[in-house]
Amino acid sequence: MPALNWKIAGAAGEGIKVSGLILSKALFRQGVNIHGYTEYPSLIRGGHNTFQVAASIEKAHAPKVALDVMVALNANAVLNHQEEFTDQTAIVADLNLIKNDLTGFKRQNQIIDIPLAKIARDSGGGLLVKNTVALGASGYLLNLPLESLNQILTETFARKGEEVVKLNHQAASLGYDYVKTNFPDKKLNFAYPGKPPADKIFLTGNEAIALGAVAGGLKFYTAYPMTPTTAILHYLAAHADQFGLVVRHGENEIGVVNSAIGAAFAGVRSMVATSGGGFSLMTEGLGLSGVTETPLVVVLGMRPGPASGMPTWSSQGDLLFAINASQDEFPRLVFTPGDPAEAFEAARLAQNLSEKYQTPALVLTDKYLSESYFTVDRFADQHLNQRHSLADSKALPNDQPFPRYQLTDNGISPRPLPGTPGGVHLTNSYEHDELGYATEESKVRTAQVDKRNRKFASMSQEESLPQPVLFGPQNAATTIVSWGSNKGVIRQALNLLPDVNFIHLPLVWPFPEKTLAKLLASAKKLVTLECNSTGQLNRLIREQTGITIDRKLLKYDGRPFYPEEIVEKL
C-alpha cells in the first residue's frame, strides 16, 4: 500500500502545528488520505512539539512508527525519535545549528543537511520562515509539486497580506531547490492522483463533534476552556453567527453546566464540553439533568489524570466514570465514537436522543480523537430534525399546574416550554410528584424512580443507537474488543494481522448486550484493548454479560497505541 510517513519536531512556539497542517492540506489536495497526529506539552513556549502526517492512497486510520521523513528543527528532534528511524528515513536538519549535539548519532549519513536558518534569512523572511524552507525541502523529498504547497501557503497566509505570502513562496521554493540540487536522489517514488479525494473532508474529532451537534439542532453552547475539547469552543464561537448559536465562555464548569440545563429547560438544544477535571465539577449538574428530566449533551474529552494529570496527552480512563458519574441513578446515554465520522453522528444523535428521553447524553472522546486530523467521507449537507417529547400546546390545562412528571408507559413525560399559555409547571431538582412539587412520600418516590428507569428500557430499544461492529475476517483465531479512538489504530493493525478480527463499541450505555453477546459467541480467543490501567471495558463486559476476558492489552502512558505495537504485543 503506497504510503508516506512524515514528521516535524521542534520547540513549542516554532510553528510545528501550522507546518504540519500546511503539509497535510497540500498532500490531501493531491489526492491522498491524511492522518495528522500532534504531540505537545502543556506549555506555550519551549517544550518539545511534534506533528506527524501519515498519507496514504488507501485509507489512513492511524500513524505508524517508522518515518520516511523527519524534519528536525533541533537536536532533541533527532535524539528523542531514534526509535522511529529506519535505514530509509531521511532526516532534514540544519547541521550548522545542531552538529555539536549530534556527536555519536549513528545515522549521520541519513541527514539531509540544509542550512534552514541561512536560507530563511537570505529569502528575506527571516527566521520566521525557517519552517517554510523545511516544508519546501519536504516537498521535494515527498515528490510533492511545489505549486500545491504554494497554494496552501497562499490560503494560510492570505489574511496576513500579499508580502507575507510572497516571502513564504520564496522560502518554500529555496528549500525545494536546495534539496533538489544537493540531494537529488533522495526523492521518494510516490505518485499522487493529483486531485483531492472525491467527497472526502479532512478534519479533527473536535470539529466533527461541533458540526454533528450543529446538524442535530444545537443552539446553545457553553464551555470553560480545557484541553482537549477547547477547540470545540473555538470553532463554535467563530461560527456562532453563521449557525445562529449562542456560544458563551462561562465563569466555570459548574456555571457552564447549570446554564446549559437552564437553556434546555427553556427549550433550546444545548451542549457543553470539557475534560475529566471539568466533568468532575459538572457531575452534580449531570444529576440535575437526570432528575429534572431536562436534556443535556456533555462532551467529555479524556486525558490522563487524576486531577491535573497530563493535560495535553490522551487517555481512556473515564469510561466507568462517565457511566456512573453523579449520586444515585438515572438513565443516560454514553457514546464512544472511534473516528470523526462516528463522532459527528454521536453528537448529532446525542442532541436528538437527549431531547427525546429528557436525560443526559455523553459523547466520550479523548485527546487523540479530538485533536488528531482524519480524512473521512464528507458529511451530508442537509440535516432534518424533529422536536421530541414536547407537550401539545393545544391540550394544556388552564389555570392548573401541568403534570410535568406524569407517569407514562415509556417513562417519557411530555413538557411544555416556559412561556406556553396553560403549561405552567415546576421542574424540580428535589424528588417530586407528577405535578413537580417536592415530595418525600414513599410511593411517589418509588413511582418516579421507576418512571425514569422506564426511559432507560425505552432508550435501550432505540433503533438509531449505534451497535458493536466487527472488522476483519468473520472467523479469526483472535478477536480484539475495544472502544473509542482505538478503532483506527486497530483497523490499521489488522492489515498486518490476517488471523485477527476486531469488535468496536461506538456506544457503551445502554450497554449493547445483545449484539455484543452474539459477536462474542463466535469469537475464539478474546482480548480487550484500552488506554487505561485496569481494563474498564473489560470490567464492564464482565458486569453486563458475565463473560470474563482474561487477556487485556493496556496502555496508559498518554500516547495512543501504534499499529506496530499491537502486532508486537498480540
Place this chain on the structure above:
Amino acid sequence: MTTNLHSPKRVTALPPTWCPGCGNFGILGSIKAALDQLTVTPDQAVFVYDVGCSGNMADFVYAYGFHSLHGRALSSAAGIKLANHHLPVISVIGDGGCFGEGVDHFIGLSRGNHDITVLTHDNYLYSLTTGQKSPLTPKGTVTPSTPDGTIDEAFNPLGVAILNQATFVARGFAGDIPHLTKLLIAAISHSGFSLLDILQPCPTYKKDRSYAWYRDHIYYLDQEAGYQTNDRKLALQKTLETDRLPVGIFFEETKPAYHQQVISLKDTPLVSQTIDSINIGPALKEFI
C-alpha cells in the same frame, strides 16, 4: 391569597411550610403584588429557585418554575434568559446560595449584565440546615458551626455587585411590603442584572434581628435629601454602613444587557429559531 378577576392565580394549592413569622411570607406577598401591577401572567414569567428556605417557595408560586441546585440558581436563570429573552427571569435565592456556594456565578453574571432579577432572601444565616453562619453573618456571631464566634468578616453583597458592574442594586425589607413591592417592580422592569437584597427576619434562628430590630435600624434612601441613584461612589459608600441600614435603590444605570449584545439574538429569541432543516454544506468547505 384569593384570586379575583383582576389578578390571575399566583399561588398553588400547597400551603407554605415556612416557620410562623418568617420573612418569606412578606416577600411572597410582594412578589404577587408586583406581578399583578406589572400584569405579568403566570405563563409569561419564569422563576428559578435556589435550595434553601427561600427556594422552597417553588412549591407555592403558580408560574413557570425551575428548582435548581444549591448555589446555581443564577446560572440556570442566565441560560433560560439566553434561550428565551422575551420572558422575565426571576431568581429566588438565599444569602448562603448567592454569596457563599454560588458567589462565582453572582460575580460573573453581574459583570456580564445578564438580564435576570436576583432576589436574595437575606437572613444572615443558613436556616434550612439549622442556623449555621452565612457569608453575611457579622464577625463574632456564635452559631452551631462557629461555637466560639465567626472569625470571618461579613460579605458586602451590594458593594460587590456595584464593583462588578451590576446595573441595578437595591435593598428591601421583608417587613415593609408596599416599599418592597415598589423595589420589585423596578428590579423586574430593569433591563440587565438586578440585585434586590431583601432583609429578612428569621424568627427561629436569628432571634436578635426581629422585625422590630430591623424597623429601628433601617432608613429609606429615597427620603435622604440629595441621594442620587446614578452615583457609583456614593452608592458604594452607602453599602459600608452597618449601624443603620439604608433600604431602597442604591444604584442604577442603563446599559445593554448581555443578550442584547449577542448577534444571533438580534432578531428573535433562540427558542423561536427553527432547527427543522440545518445545512452545514457551506461550513464543510474549509475542510477540503
